[in-house]
Amino acid sequence: MPSDNISLSISIVVYKTDPAQLETALASVASSTIPKFVYVVDNSADEALRPIAEKHGARYLRSGANLGFGRGHNLALTALENPSTYHLLLNPDISFGPGVLEELCSFMEHNPAIGWVMPRVLYPDGSHQELCKRLPTPWDLFLRRFFGRYGIALFARSHNKFKCRDLDLSRACVVPNLSGCFALVRTSLLQALGGFDERFFLYLEDTDLVRRFGEISLTVFYPFVDVYHVRGRGSYRNMKLLRHHIRSAVLYFCKWGWVIDPKRSLGNRSCSTEEVTITMPARLLG
Numbered sequence: 001m002p003s004d005n006i007s008l009s010i011s012i013v014v015y016k017t018d019p020a021q022l023e024t025a026l027a028s029v030a031s032s033t034i035p036k037f038v039y040v041v042d043n044s045a046d047e048a049l050r051p052i053a054e055k056h057g058a059r060y061l062r063s064g065a066n067l068g069f070g071r072g073h074n075l076a077l078t079a080l081e082n083p084s085t086y087h088l089l090l091n092p093d094i095s096f097g098p099g100v101l102e103e104l105c106s107f108m109e110h111n112p113a114i115g116w117v118m119p120r121v122l123y124p125d126g127s128h129q130e131l132c133k134r135l136p137t138p139w140d141l142f143l144r145r146f147f148g149r150y151g152i153a154l155f156a157r158s159h160n161k162f163k164c165r166d167l168d169l170s171r172a173c174v175v176p177n178l179s180g181c182f183a184l185v186r187t188s189l190l191q192a193l194g195g196f197d198e199r200f201f202l203y204l205e206d207t208d209l210v211r212r213f214g215e216i217s218l219t220v221f222y223p224f225v226d227v228y229h230v231r232g233r234g235s236y237r238n239m240k241l242l243r244h245h246i247r248s249a250v251l252y253f254c255k256w257g258w259v260i261d262p263k264r265s266l267g268n269r270s271c272s273t274e275e276v277t278i279t280m281p282a283r284l285l286g
Contacts, residue, residue: 002105008036009084009187012058013072015043017092019052021230024095026056032101037084039076043067069180070196070205077195084187089206091181093230100225103281104184107172107222110279115189115217116210118178119225129229131179132164132221134268135211138258141249167271172278175221176214176267180206182227189217197255202241203248208255214267220278 010029014022022040029038038058042049043066053060061079063072073089086105096119104117121129134140139155140162152159160166167173183206193212196205213219256264 002034002102002109006034006085006105006109007082008032008034008086008088008101008105009076009080009082010036010038010088010090011041011073011076012039012090012092013041013043013069013076014049014092015066017044017049019049022049022052022092023056025090025092026052026058028094028096029090029101030056031096031098034101034105037080037082039079041067041072041075043072068198068201068205070200070209071198074195074198077191080187087185087187087190089180089183089185091229094182094227096182096225096227100227101184103225104222106281108184108186110281111218111220113218114220114278116178116183116185116213116219117222118175118183118220119227120221120223121179121182121229122226124228124230129231130163130165131181132167132169132175133177134162134164134175134271135177135261135264136162136207136252137261137264138249138253164271169221169223172220172222172224172280173271174218175271176211176219177207178210178219178221180209181229181231183210185213186217189213192216199251200248202244204245204252205248208252211256211263211267214270215263224281 012025026038029036038056039061040049040053040058041061041063043063047062050060059079061075063075067075086108100119104119108114108117118131121131123129164175193209197208200208210219
């Protein structure tokens, strides 16, 4: 169990979200006994989701416009009324059982060098989502997006390495690129980094943020608790979302480097060669 003096803030950004999904996510949060402050940031044009947020004791923040994923979470950060030890970036299509947040906070408490932790993420049917990745090259993103399974099959070796299929993901390990659908982070570090880069409207904002976390802390995959994620993959079906995806990819590589990106190389090597001591919760040591 985490120490009694920790607190948790949680931000959920919604936009035309299925009310049942938000209800489930907030009920999952409510199953935790950790003192917490929950913020629902609504980018929708109406306030249809306000009653659900307030029913579960969350503070409802109406943005007044579709700010995007990162700016929505940043809005919650600026609204924090009390300091928190940890902050959870949570998608509204996530659900999980009792004890998940307690174990993850306990893991963070025992490992002060860790700044970002992601649990194992499953589809609703229980199958594994491959959300542990190395930092992308332009080839990694465009191969997967535009060449489909034929390109992936042709370049299987590089694709498998990008997806961290060479790592033993049955243990906690350092991974440089973790999803922001469920990310438990140290609030002090998130604030020090200035939150999300608001130039990213949608897509790759979490990749940008997690690699900035990786420059000042460890970013760790923790496979001993599970959460469930619906995961829409909207840019594969919606041309508007595809344009957002392409724009974010161009912005990302202009920021970090297209061909020459020494920090990418360093971060990608760390997930397989960096020596790190991770203290496990007591229940996993016996």
